[in-house]
Amino acid sequence: MYVTDRRAVRTAARALVLPAALAALAVAAPRAAAHTELDTSSPGANATLAGLPPRVTLTFSDAMTQKYAKVAVTTPDGASAATGEPQVSGKEVTLAVDPASPPGRYTVGYRVVSADGHPVSGSYTFTVAQANSPTPSPRAAAASPAVQETESDKIGGESADVGVPVLVGTGALAVAGVGAYAARRRRAGHGN
Template structure:
């Protein structure tokens, strides 16, 4: 390889590969920072309550889309405990409950899509005690405002699909840059032989 070919390779690398790498970074960094999360839930995960509250309210880190917000509360007998559908107000999704539902363990399940299109899903439980049960411990009462955690399997699934798409895009951009650099070098070689 002569000096002209080496210069051509370096020039191609500077003009094609570096901008391609910067483009990949520009695409992947905002996606990594854009994940929507459940901030708070009322009642919270693991809470023990004296009675069923009038509604379940979930607050997220981003605004939600009404059209794609699903929220369900299932009672201890497996029957729905909600009265009506979910209501969205900005970052908050809530659903009214039938306060005459029996005591026991309730399951809250949600699948929502933020305004930027990112889906978030998960579930948690809370307990409504019998009317003649002793009052809950202070620790259980404190947990009423603890945010519900999204199941790790669902978090990993959403993040891996985002990462997979990003990696596929990065590989495509890199392949195009390498092909362009190779074409540039071969043209330079042909031009050098023609002289």
């Protein structure tokens, strides 16, 4: 009788170790799948400015690499407003632009790679008002969102949802393992 109980404990432990390990991985996976994000931008997305600033600054959640930092600022007529190459300083990527560029809607596009290898890309727009057109109050400009959701944010949000089905599947495996053990134990008990 004692041997059967010891064997039962070992079998139950084996049946529960794999599901427990899978559950631990599933809980840790969403955190590991987090991607670098654009935290803030200057000028901000959808902002209306009286004039074009001398530079566009993008601040990310992780440090960037200079080698893979690509930023473009496009004027309303499709030309580049950049006067140099993007410069990286830690989490910030800055691109100098020509403040004498024409008024209208500008597009900022970026594709950068963080120091840990995560690529991030996206774009947003802002407007430079004509000299004689009214501009919104600073309060209204401050209320506009700083960034738009990037493709990597969407992917990161979806990958975080993967943990729930994995946990459900792990639970089902654990229940099936315990059920199989109980059935085997009943059959072994009837054979005595």
